Amino acid sequence: MHVASMHFVRRAHDKLGDAGLQKNLGTFKTRFVGARARAITELDDFEGTREAAREIRQRALDNLDTYLEMFEKNATANGATVLWAETPADVNRLVLAIAAKHSVRKIIKSKSMVSEESALDHAIEAAGLSVVETDLGEYILQINDYEAPSHIVGPALHKSKEEVSDLFAKRHGTARKTDIGELCMEARQVLRQHYLSADMGVSGGNFFVAETGSVVLVTNEGNATLTTTLPRVHVAISGIEKIVPTMEDVATLMRLLARSATGQSISNYVDILTGVRGAGEFHGAGHMYFILVDAGRTGVLDSDLRAALRCIRCGACMNHCPVYQNIGGHAYGWVYPGPIGSVLTPMYVGLENALPLPHASTLCNQCGVVCPVKIPLPDLLRTLREKQVERGLRPWSERAGFRLWSWVAQRPALYALGTKIAARALRWMGGADGYIRKLPLAEGWTSGRDMRAPPGKTFRELYAQSKRN
Amino acid sequence: MDDPLANAAARDNVLARVRHALRRTGPDPNRAAAAVAYVARHVHGPRSAMPADLAARFVERAQDMSSTLECVAHRRAIPAAVRRYVDALRIEGADRAGVCWPEFADLDWAGAGLQIECRPTSGGDRLGITGAWCAIAETGTVVVLSGADTPTGTTLLPDTHIAVVPATRLVSGMEEMFALLRAERGRLPRAINMISGPSRTGDIEQTIVLGAHGPFRVHILLLD
Numbered sequence: 001m002h003v004a005s006m007h008f009v010r011r012a013h014d015k016l017g018d019a020g021l022q023k024n025l026g027t028f029k030t031r032f033v034g035a036r037a038r039a040i041t042e043l044d045d046f047e048g049t050r051e052a053a054r055e056i057r058q059r060a061l062d063n064l065d066t067y068l069e070m071f072e073k074n075a076t077a078n079g080a081t082v083l084w085a086e087t088p089a090d091v092n093r094l095v096l097a098i099a100a101k102h103s104v105r106k107i108i109k110s111k112s113m114v115s116e117e118s119a120l121d122h123a124i125e126a127a128g129l130s131v132v133e134t135d136l137g138e139y140i141l142q143i144n145d146y147e148a149p150s151h152i153v154g155p156a157l158h159k160s161k162e163e164v165s166d167l168f169a170k171r172h173g174t175a176r177k178t179d180i181g182e183l184c185m186e187a188r189q190v191l192r193q194h195y196l197s198a199d200m201g202v203s204g205g206n207f208f209v210a211e212t213g214s215v216v217l218v219t220n221e222g223n224a225t226l227t228t229t230l231p232r233v234h235v236a237i238s239g240i241e242k243i244v245p246t247m248e249d250v251a252t253l254m255r256l257l258a259r260s261a262t263g264q265s266i267s268n269y270v271d272i273l274t275g276v277r278g279a280g281e282f283h284g285a286g287h288m289y290f291i292l293v294d295a296g297r298t299g300v301l302d303s304d305l306r307a308a309l310r311c312i313r314c315g316a317c318m319n320h321c322p323v324y325q326n327i328g329g330h331a332y333g334w335v336y337p338g339p340i341g342s343v344l345t346p347m348y349v350g351l352e353n354a355l356p357l358p359h360a361s362t363l364c365n366q367c368g369v370v371c372p373v374k375i376p377l378p379d380l381l382r383t384l385r386e387k388q389v390e391r392g393l394r395p396w397s398e399r400a401g402f403r404l405w406s407w408v409a410q411r412p413a414l415y416a417l418g419t420k421i422a423a424r425a426l427r428w429m430g431g432a433d434g435y436i437r438k439l440p441l442a443e444g445w446t447s448g449r450d451m452r453a454p455p456g457k458t459f460r461e462l463y464a465q466s467k468r469n
Numbered sequence: 470m471d472d473p474l475a476n477a478a479a480r481d482n483v484l485a486r487v488r489h490a491l492r493r494t495g496p497d498p499n500r501a502a503a504a505v506a507y508v509a510r511h512v513h514g515p516r517s518a519m520p521a522d523l524a525a526r527f528v529e530r531a532q533d534m535s536s537t538l539e540c541v542a543h544r545r546a547i548p549a550a551v552r553r554y555v556d557a558l559r560i561e562g563a564d565r566a567g568v569c570w571p572e573f574a575d576l577d578w579a580g581a582g583l584q585i586e587c588r589p590t591s592g593g594d595r596l597g598i599t600g601a602w603c604a605i606a607e608t609g610t611v612v613v614l615s616g617a618d619t620p621t622g623t624t625l626l627p628d629t630h631i632a633v634v635p636a637t638r639l640v641s642g643m644e645e646m647f648a649l650l651r652a653e654r655g656r657l658p659r660a661i662n663m664i665s666g667p668s669r670t671g672d673i674e675q676t677i678v679l680g681a682h683g684p685f686r687v688h689i690l691l692l693d
């Protein structure tokens with residue numbers, strides 16, 4: 001997918017002014033947050049389960065070589081083929097090679113974020129094959145000329161039903177429907193035909209289980225189940241970090257995944273797929289492939305951001321993020337939005353291509369508090385900010401500003417004088433009511449809010465005064 | 470010609486990078502042994518207490534997930550229960566038809582006024598009647614395993630999925646299901662499908678709609 005993360009500030013501005021989007025985000029805020037808060041109370045020991053989930057994911061990462069090889073061995077023994085992709089381009093090349101090998105003409109897909117990284121759908125179409133996204137949200141985006149997803153769980157959350165109505169009428173050539181149930185029905189009928197006629201199903205992988213060589217797929221729509229049950233070839237694509245050691249680990253993670261994502265105690269369909277169609281079986285793929293994708297994961301593994309790879313893609317961090325809640329996912333400019341996106345995007349597409357993202361956070365730590373695998377997201381964002389400074393990637397004005405500040409701060413007399421003048425100037429600017437309406441060099445701040453003026457004396461002056469009294 | 474799926478170099482490169490990141494020069498036997506030993510222990514995470522009456526918990530949770538349920542006393546009563554359910558839904562005439570798994574082929578469907586054929590479905594059937602390999606009380610989940618006599622599509626393609634769950638096959642959580650699998654099967658089937666209520670979507674304005682792709686309804690007959 002094209003990276004537009006450098007335009008974060010401009011796009012965030014646009015999104016704040018987009019009345020339709022703001023309305024959609026309004027319902028979004030309340031729903032997910034409340035549902036999660038209720039759902040986690042169903043567990044006797046939610047915090048203990050979170051800690052266990054953190055350990056499970058960390059253990060998998062700290063022993064990734066062992067578990068990857070174990071996965072490969074078991075998957076192969078069960079009749080699947082395990083392939084490795086070093087880059088996003090490799091993913092596309094391998095999928096097309098598999099399709100060619102099995103004379104595939106039509107591919108159906110259930111949601112795979114990794115395939116968004118590589119823009120797989122475009123590669124499939126460029127090769128002259130057809131591809132249909134089956135997750136309703138992804139389908140809506142696909143028929144809208146591959147609009148970018150704005151959320152990792154609900155990719156089309158930003159769209160209103162009116163937009164979907166127009167889109168369906170235009171693309172399906174049917175009468176315009178406005179009832180959400182009828183719209184879903186129409187999509188169901190269109191997609192059913194695709195399921196029945198596809199040669200190959202491409203899925204993501206919520207987890208790869210090392211112990212058994214299985215892939216775990218989690219959906220509410222059941223689209224991953226259909227995608228992996230009906231076509232004769234199944235390709236499961238996911239990052240190498242998605243490995244978990246055991247089935248019991250899956251059970252623990254599943255107690256948190258749906259609760260953190262949508263506030264459900266479990267998703268409607270959880271499938272554990274192992275190997276190919278057995279003797280006498282009517283359904284199921286006769287050929288199964290796994291594509292284990294690096295595409296930047298080993299770089300993160302080899303950094304002080306390794307914890308980010310624990311992510312199970314629940315979306316809770318974005319659901320609870322005050323920045324995401326107000327601008328939605330598009331402003332982040334790549335596949336993964338919200339706090340986890342602000343960590344992963346710079347690591348996957350290059351620090352210099354996503355400079356605004358680590359700063360797109362107030363560091364309020366709502367994300368860190370809700371993350372089911374305890375990723376310290378604010379710490380990681382701070383680490384990325386430091387890396388930007390170390391690599392000299394900050395703008396010259398900021399660097400000059402800090403240099404000036406540090407020069408002054410090392411000269412106590414000068415510092416005292418400077419702050420004395422500044423405090424008084426600000427007091428004067430506050431006027432009679434003590435509020436500053438416009439602050440030179442910081443209009444971005446004061447254009448949206450008034451700033452309380454300081455009382456006119458510096459801390460040092462007040463301290464010295466209190467000593468005297 | 471080169472095999473486009475030949476992949477050994479990529480594999481070695483990725484694993485080498487993983488080992489480099491983990492500061493290992495080659496496979497580390499001690500560490501690997503510990504990682505393997507962890508797998509063999511099948512460690513459970515923290516568990517919530519389950520009531521002694523698993524059936525009650527199962528019923529409550531299945532309803533939470535929008536499944537409907539009825540208890541039936543014995544196998545022979547299944548066709549009449551299905552008929553009652555279908556009538557209550559007012560699926561009239563031709564819609565009293567569908568398919569079932571072979572394990573229910575012997576039941577007197579015609580006697581209950583239903584046309585149920587024992588065959589897999591390729592779509593277009595209204596009722597899909599299946600058994601269950603087991604069911605999970607914690608989440609109200611029906612578990613089916615793929616196999617020659619348990620075609621997966623019967624749970625997925627019809628508008629209505631009716632699952633017969635023997636009360637003797639209730640387990641408390643997913644962990645117990647895995648333990649049962651290891652004890653009874655040893656080898657995993659192609660698919661373990663865990664079904665908790667009908668297919669749903671919230672992708673348009675977060676409004677929940679049932680029957681996104683799979684069944685609109687999941688009805689469970691809990692067999693005593």
Ligand code: SF4
Nearest residue numbers: 311312314315317371
């Ligand atoms: S970082 Fe944590 S909260 Fe965010 S999507 Fe990943 S697992 Fe969920």
